[in-house]
Amino acid sequence: DAMVIQNPRYQVTQFGKPVTLSCSQTLNHNVMYWYQQKSSQAPKLLFHYYDKDFNNEADTPDNFQSRRPNTSFCFLDIRSPGLGDAAMYLCATSRARGQGDGYTFGSGTRLTVV
Amino acid sequence: AQSVAQPEDQVNVAEGNPLTVKCTYSVSGNPYLFWYVQYPNRGLQFLLKYITGDNLVKGSYGFEAEFNKSQTSFHLKKPSALVSDSALYFCAVREMNRDDKIIFGKGTRLHILP
Numbered sequence: 001d002a003m004v005i006q007n008p009r010y011q012v013t014q015f016g017k018p019v020t021l022s023c024s025q026t027l028n029h030n031v032m033y034w035y036q037q038k039s040s041q042a043p044k045l046l047f048h049y050y051d052k053d054f055n056n057e058a059d060t061p062d063n064f065q066s067r068r069p070n071t072s073f074c075f076l077d078i079r080s081p082g083l084g085d086a087a088m089y090l091c092a093t094s095r096a097r098g099q100g101d102g103y104t105f106g107s108g109t110r111l112t113v114v
Numbered sequence: 115a116q117s118v119a120q121p122e123d124q125v126n127v128a129e130g131n132p133l134t135v136k137c138t139y140s141v142s143g144n145p146y147l148f149w150y151v152q153y154p155n156r157g158l159q160f161l162l163k164y165i166t167g168d169n170l171v172k173g174s175y176g177f178e179a180e181f182n183k184s185q186t187s188f189h190l191k192k193p194s195a196l197v198s199d200s201a202l203y204f205c206a207v208r209e210m211n212r213d214d215k216i217i218f219g220k221g222t223r224l225h226i227l228p
Contacts, residue, residue, distance in 0.1 A: 006157075009155075040223065042219060042220045088155075090157050091157075100146045102160050103216060105158040105159070106157050108155070108156065108157045
């Protein structure tokens with residue numbers, strides 16, 4: 001089945017140690033999104049790629065970076081994780097922007113910072 | 115600017131009873147509306163969407179939602195609740211014919227009591 005896959009499901013990292021979360025999709029969707037979700041709150045959009053075009057949200061900290069080497073893969077890099085970065089990180093895709101398609105989400109990566 | 119409101123943090127319903135999870139929205143133009151469900155430690159799962167046409171939309175797992183333009187609402191409903199429906203539910207909106215991202219509500223936790 002076509003889907004969005006996030007690895008790993010659970011990630012523990014040390015305070016200040018760089019960490020990378022990965023997302024892959026078999027849907028051939030043009031748009032990929034990274035969300036941060038804390039404590040059963042609404043997901044907060046960090047950034048998205050429309051093809052290779054990177055779009056950063058205004059309030060996304062510089063500590064968060066992203067890479068999309070090809071259509072299928074997108075990575076979230078946290079350069080120096082702090083305790084406040086512990087959260088569920090969700091990857092989502094959509095065919096295009098501004099249309100009636102919803103997003104397809106991966107199962108998420110729960111990040112713990114120790 | 116787009117926004118979506120879920121006025122209830124939590125809804126408790128006895129198993130077998132009908133359930134309603136409320137959602138109101140605000141957009142400048144016409145909306146695309148979505149409901150997603152999230153189970154513990156999982157990503158968001160698409161339930162249903164309103165694009166155009168019939169105001170009553172049927173989705174997965176017996177859920178349905180009614181689009182009411184005059185009240186700018188899109189309440190989620192199910193005639194007979196199951197314990198397995200207990201989860202976190204998110205309403206979301208995107209304005210038609212714009213490149214804007216989907217905006218999520220803060221979520222409503224649904225508890226179905228056996």
